[in-house]
Amino acid sequence: MPSTSEPRSHAEAAVEVRGLAKRFGEVEAVAGIDFEVGEGEFFGFLGPNGAGKTTTINMLTGLARPDQGVIRIAGIDCSRNPKAAQHLMGVVPDESNLWPELDGFENLCFCGALYGMARRSREKRARELLETVGLADAARRRFGGYSKGMKRRLTIAAGIIHLPRILFLDEPTTGIDVASARHIRRVIADLNAGGTTIFLTTHYIEEAERLCGRIAFIVEGRLVRVDSLANLVRDVQDRRVVQLALGRDPAEMLGPLRQTFPGIEFEPVTGDALRAHTAHTLPLAPLIRFFEERGVDVTEANVIRPSLEEVFVCITGVALDRMRKEKEQSKRDGGVT
Amino acid sequence: MKTWIAVWNILKKDMRTYYLKPPNLSWGIIFPLAWTSMFFIKSGSGFGDIRAILPGVVALSILFGTTSMLAVTVTFEKKGRSFERLLLAPLPLEALMLAKTAGAIVMGVANAFVPMLMAAFFVDLSSVIWWQIAAAVALIAVSSTFLGLFIAVSVREVFEAQTFSNFFRFPMVFLCGLFFPIANLPVFLRPLSYALPLTYGADVLHGSVNGTAQRPVSLNLVLLAGFCVVLFLISLRNVRKKWIT
Ligand SMILES: Nc1ncnc2c1ncn2[C@@H]1O[C@H](COP(=O)(O)OP(=O)(O)OP(=O)(O)O)[C@@H](O)[C@H]1O
Ligand SMILES: [Mg+2]
Numbered sequence: 001m002p003s004t005s006e007p008r009s010h011a012e013a014a015v016e017v018r019g020l021a022k023r024f025g026e027v028e029a030v031a032g033i034d035f036e037v038g039e040g041e042f043f044g045f046l047g048p049n050g051a052g053k054t055t056t057i058n059m060l061t062g063l064a065r066p067d068q069g070v071i072r073i074a075g076i077d078c079s080r081n082p083k084a085a086q087h088l089m090g091v092v093p094d095e096s097n098l099w100p101e102l103d104g105f106e107n108l109c110f111c112g113a114l115y116g117m118a119r120r121s122r123e124k125r126a127r128e129l130l131e132t133v134g135l136a137d138a139a140r141r142r143f144g145g146y147s148k149g150m151k152r153r154l155t156i157a158a159g160i161i162h163l164p165r166i167l168f169l170d171e172p173t174t175g176i177d178v179a180s181a182r183h184i185r186r187v188i189a190d191l192n193a194g195g196t197t198i199f200l201t202t203h204y205i206e207e208a209e210r211l212c213g214r215i216a217f218i219v220e221g222r223l224v225r226v227d228s229l230a231n232l233v234r235d236v237q238d239r240r241v242v243q244l245a246l247g248r249d250p251a252e253m254l255g256p257l258r259q260t261f262p263g264i265e266f267e268p269v270t271g272d273a274l275r276a277h278t279a280h281t282l283p284l285a286p287l288i289r290f291f292e293e294r295g296v297d298v299t300e301a302n303v304i305r306p307s308l309e310e311v312f313v314c315i316t317g318v319a320l321d322r323m324r325k326e327k328e329q330s331k332r333d334g335g336v337t
Numbered sequence: 338m339k340t341w342i343a344v345w346n347i348l349k350k351d352m353r354t355y356y357l358k359p360p361n362l363s364w365g366i367i368f369p370l371a372w373t374s375m376f377f378i379k380s381g382s383g384f385g386d387i388r389a390i391l392p393g394v395v396a397l398s399i400l401f402g403t404t405s406m407l408a409v410t411v412t413f414e415k416k417g418r419s420f421e422r423l424l425l426a427p428l429p430l431e432a433l434m435l436a437k438t439a440g441a442i443v444m445g446v447a448n449a450f451v452p453m454l455m456a457a458f459f460v461d462l463s464s465v466i467w468w469q470i471a472a473a474v475a476l477i478a479v480s481s482t483f484l485g486l487f488i489a490v491s492v493r494e495v496f497e498a499q500t501f502s503n504f505f506r507f508p509m510v511f512l513c514g515l516f517f518p519i520a521n522l523p524v525f526l527r528p529l530s531y532a533l534p535l536t537y538g539a540d541v542l543h544g545s546v547n548g549t550a551q552r553p554v555s556l557n558l559v560l561l562a563g564f565c566v567v568l569f570l571i572s573l574r575n576v577r578k579k580w581i582t
Contacts, residue, residue: 061425065581082581087427097418101354113346114426116339158422 013072014039014166014197015060020069022055029055031221032068037166037199037214039074042192044212045201048316052221053201054094057168060199061091074165087115090164094171096151100144104135104154107143108161115162122161129157132187134180149176156184166197173207185211209233209308217315220323225315229308236306236314240282243275245300246291250274253294260290277310343428347436351410356444365444369398369451387460392542393515394452395470396535399477400506402448406441407485408498416495420580430576434569438482445478462546469545469554476561477538483568484534490575513539519551534564 015037022030030052037043045053058064060071062082071078073085098107105126112122130136133153138146143154156172169188173181181204189211192198202208208215209229216226225232250257250268257266265277276282288298355361372394414420423433453470456462485502492498510516512526513535519527530536537557544550550557 063421063424063581083427083429086425089425091425093418093421095418097421099350099354099414099419100417102350110346110350111422114343114422114428116342116427118342 013037014041014074015043015199016070016072017060018070020056020059020071021067022052022059022064023067028221030059030066033218033221033223035216035223035226037197040192040195040197042198042211042213043200044208044215045199045218046203046205046208046215046312047201047218050220051218053218054170056218057091057170057199057201061089061168062086088165090159090162090167092156092159092167092169092172094174096148096155098143098151098155098158101142103140103142104130104146105139107154108158111158112161117162125161125163126157129161133157134183149180152176153180153184156187160191160196164196166199167191169198169200169202171202172200173202173204181207205307205309205312215308217312219316222323232311233306233308236310239277239279239306239310241275241277241304241306241310242282242284242287243269243273243300243302243304244287244291244298245271245273245302247297247299248272253291253296257290261287275304340428340432343426344432344436344439347423347433348439351437351440352443355409356406356440361444365398365402365448366451368401369394369448370455372397373452373455387456388546390516391452391456392539392546395449395474395542396477396513396515396539397510398448398452399445399474400481400509400535403441403445403478403482404485404488404502404506405499406444407438407482407489408495408502410437410440411486411489412492412495412498415489415580416493424580430573434486434573434576438486441482441485442475442478445482446474449474449478466545469541472558473538473541473545473561476558476565477535479565480534480538480561480568483565483572486572487568487575490572490579509533509535512536514543514551515539534561534568537561537564 013036015035017036018034019032020030020034021028021032033056045056047053055064059066060073060078062078065082066079069079074088076085076088078084099110102110108126108129109119109122112125113119117125127136127139130139133156135150135153135157138150143151146154152172152175156169159169160167167188172188173184176184185207188198188200192211198211200208200212212229214226214228215232217224249272250266254266254268258264261276261283263278263280264282267275267277269275276287284301288301291298373390411420414423423437426433428436453462484505488501488505489498492501508529512519512522512530513533514530515535519530519536522530537552537560540550540552541554541557541561544554544557
């Protein structure tokens with residue numbers, strides 16, 4: 001009989017986090033975050049290096065003990081007993097950490113056994129998964145001899161061998177070629193379509209944009225925004241972004257540019273080019289004239305579709321700036337008193 | 338049931354990939370062989386002394402066969418991070434630790450049989466009390482494996498585990514009454530002897546082979562079992578504290 005004492009919202013959330021915090025000595029890795037991931041959702045967890053993404057995953061999956069806060073996985077309180085919900089979770093860590101001396105097939109079977117799968121079902125599933133991740137031909141080769149991309153693919157297969165309800169992926173496609181990455185994304189998308197809840201961290205913004213339904217941004221251990229992809233992109237849709245290809249490095253012209261066009265943000269990009277962002281209309285003619293007057297040829301001007309990348313840079317940049325200022329402020333205050 | 342599938346497969350994998358590897362196996366034979374020959378040559382009195390040194394050689398074979406094993410099965414996997422997968426598995430930590438140590442215990446017991454078999458070729462062992470030897474061998478294997486676990490939990494690098502275990506092992510050779518009685522030790526070292534589990538295991542072995550035990554067998558075995566339980570509980574606590582950071 002289904003329990004009725006459990007509030008509905010708890011039963012529905014695959015992951016629920018309240019006031020989660022963790023510090024390593026001086027470093028406040030995760031500084032009290034709250035969020036929820038719905039059952040069946042594809043949730044993105046983005047942030048710059050060292051923001052606290054891996055630390056959060058480690059706490060959710062039972063590899064790290066939170067200093068504070070509540071974690072509920074599929075309604076099960078894991079704050080006290082981090083092992084309570086591990087049977088529901090699959091984890092693909094940021095490093096491919098299978099057993100180098102076992103071959104591909106043995107690694108998958110062993111991982112299945114760790115989750116209590118019977119011999120026949122784990123062997124069957126291992127064979128299927130080796131096909132799925134394109135490693136059937138390498139099934140009998142040692143994991144230690146795999147290439148980086150092959151290791152990554154096997155690690156993903158190992159994370160899903162036991163058909164977890166919730167899958168945590170820590171940068172699954174980092175450091176592998178385009179075709180493999182695309183293949184992996186398809187595998188993950190299929191899993192989600194089949195009902196698996198996905199928690200993904202990645203540094204590839206397009207990846208998040210293509211896959212995630214909702215995204216949380218974490219900066220220096222704090223969540224600065226959690227929103228649906230549609231809402232996030234709507235924010236930047238009105239923004240105009242133009243990329244100008246110049247004959248030379250625009251670095252020294254940034255100062256005068258910002259003075260002349262105060263409503264526009266300028267950002268140099270590789271290949272002697274410059275990006276101009278604004279929320280208003282972009283005065284293209286005056287811009288080009290500005291460069292002509294200085295003897296710089298504008299060889300190309302491209303309008304760029306604003307994407308999640310702009311959202312990311314904007315959100316994390318603004319948040320970082322604000323946090324730095326707050327820190328300086330508190331230091332100054334501390335110095336006075 | 339699910340836990341048993343996991344435990345059994347961890348043990349099987351460790352056996353296959355670490356314990357039953359040729360270097361490890363030959364080590365298990367060469368080591369007791371070397372100890373035995375060394376003491377033969379030193380005493381120079383031939384086969385008559387075999388019975389006198391057999392308990393010591395058996396105990397050393399177990400001690401050296403087990404303590405360094407955990408440096409491989411635990412420290413090595415910690416370093417390669419595959420150990421994290423074991424911690425992520427829905428398996429009680431107690432079961433995980435037993436799975437990771439069971440292989441070393443089995444190897445320790447197997448190592449004890451090498452000097453026994455060798456001795457059986459040269460001297461008459463019909464008067465030894467076998468059940469006592471079996472109990473002592475099993476408990477020495479368990480306690481020294483857990484000592485290895487204790488060390489493996491405390492260090493990061495494989496070489497540290499090895500250095501640290503030698504720090505324990507070599508003094509134990511002299512302090513536990515393996516080759517000469519504890520009564521011959523300087524008085525200030527004796528308390529140390531009684532704090533080491535191997536002392537009690539060695540006493541049972543001496544009693545069962547030569548009839549020269551200092552304490553009743555049951556007392557020795559109970560104390561040895563106590564050491565096993567305490568070492569396991571300490572290691573478990575350390576594992577909770579240090580591995581789930
Ligand atoms: N075991 C640890 N000991 C000390 N500090 C740690 C430890 N783990 C993480 N940190 C610190 O906590 C902060 C967050 O690290 P974390 O690995 O969670 O970041 P991340 O968002 O995953 O970064 P990346 O994108 O580079 O993977 C960092 O400042 C890091 O140095
Ligand atoms: Mg990380």
